[in-house]
Amino acid sequence: MPVRAMELYEQALRHRSSLADTAGEEHTASNERLEFLGDAVLDSITAEHLFHHFPDGDEGFLTRLRARIVNGQALAQFASELGLGDMILMSDAMGREGGRDSTAILADTLEAVIAALYLDMGEQAARTFVRTKMLARIDLDDLAQVRDNYKSLLLEHVQALGWPQPHYRVAREEGPPHERMFTIDVLLRGEAYGRGQAHSKKKAEQKAAEQALNRLRRESRNE
Numbered sequence: 001m002p003v004r005a006m007e008l009y010e011q012a013l014r015h016r017s018s019l020a021d022t023a024g025e026e027h028t029a030s031n032e033r034l035e036f037l038g039d040a041v042l043d044s045i046t047a048e049h050l051f052h053h054f055p056d057g058d059e060g061f062l063t064r065l066r067a068r069i070v071n072g073q074a075l076a077q078f079a080s081e082l083g084l085g086d087m088i089l090m091s092d093a094m095g096r097e098g099g100r101d102s103t104a105i106l107a108d109t110l111e112a113v114i115a116a117l118y119l120d121m122g123e124q125a126a127r128t129f130v131r132t133k134m135l136a137r138i139d140l141d142d143l144a145q146v147r148d149n150y151k152s153l154l155l156e157h158v159q160a161l162g163w164p165q166p167h168y169r170v171a172r173e174e175g176p177p178h179e180r181m182f183t184i185d186v187l188l189r190g191e192a193y194g195r196g197q198a199h200s201k202k203k204a205e206q207k208a209a210e211q212a213l214n215r216l217r218r219e220s221r222n223e
Contacts, residue, residue, distance in 0.1 A: 005120045008034070012112035013084070015105060017091040031112035038111030041118050042070055045130045053140055065144055067156035069135070075107035078134050084109050150209035154186070157216055163189055166212070168205050171195065186212045 003009065016030035046069055050062050057065070068074070079085065085100040088109055099105055118126040154166055172183040184204040185192045193215055196207025 003120060005116075008116040008120050009113065010089075012038075012116040013087050013089055013109060015088055015090040015094065015099065015109070017094040017099070018089045031109060034112035034115040035108045036115075037118070038113070038115030041123075041126055042111055042114050042130060045127050046070055046135070049131065049135055050140070054144070057144075061144075063160055064153065064156050065140070067159050068143055068152070069138065071155065071159055072103050072107040075110050076103040078137075079106035079110040082110070082133065084113070150206050150213055154209040154213045154216075157213060158188060161216075166193075166209070168208065170201070184208050188212065188216075 011029065012031050012034050014030050016032060019029055043066065046066050047062065050057070050065055054062065054065075080101075085106055088100060088105065090099050090105075114126055114130065117129055151166075158164070158166060167187045169185050169187060170182060171185045173180060174183075175181045179199065181197060181199060182201050182204045183195065183197045184201060184207075186194045186196075186205070186208040194208040194210070194212030196204040196209070196211065198204040198207060
């Protein structure tokens with residue numbers, strides 16, 4: 001199907017840094033509005049695909065799996081594989097600062113492109129793009145088996161809530177060098193939600209993430 005509204009794709013590739021510093025202009029001419037729409041379209045298409053692929057999956061399972069697919073890191077990887085980084089219109093300064101490799105910029109641009117497809121060619125074109133360029137590259141059954149990475153599970157949970165990514169902070173380091181004990185807090189929206197202690201930072205982070213995830217689930221049940 002031929003492109004009908006090239007201006008939509010040009011806008012999808014236009015980062016706000018490329019615009020003149022004029023009040024209000026960036027919100028109408030950059031890709032931010034398209035990114036907003038593309039996020040919703042991508043969520044819907046992915047949800048439908050998972051719904052049919054896992055007919056016995058419950059809501060929680062499907063929500064967690066969708067979060068693994070549409071998180072910023074995964075979307076940035078897809079965008080990079082498609083070569084979008086080189087196509088983005090951005091300021092020279094942003095380009096020098098690594099903007100073309102930025103996870104957030106790449107993920108937002110991919111969502112904006114999906115929105116442009118949706119508006120220009122319709123829902124089926126957007127669905128075909130997402131399924132062939134993204135979902136077809138993922139082994140969904142293998143992805144569904146990943147259960148014990150609490151840092152990943154916590155990330156998925158907070159993304160589903162629309163919260164910023166968790167931040168891990170070393171609270172204490174104790175003991176001799178050969179038997180160091182690390183105490184690590186995980187912060188969500190600036191608040192310590194979990195604490196883990198282990199002889200390696202990675203294990204302590206996993207324990208902290210597990211504690212935070214359990215707290216979030218309790219809070220959700222009590223709402």
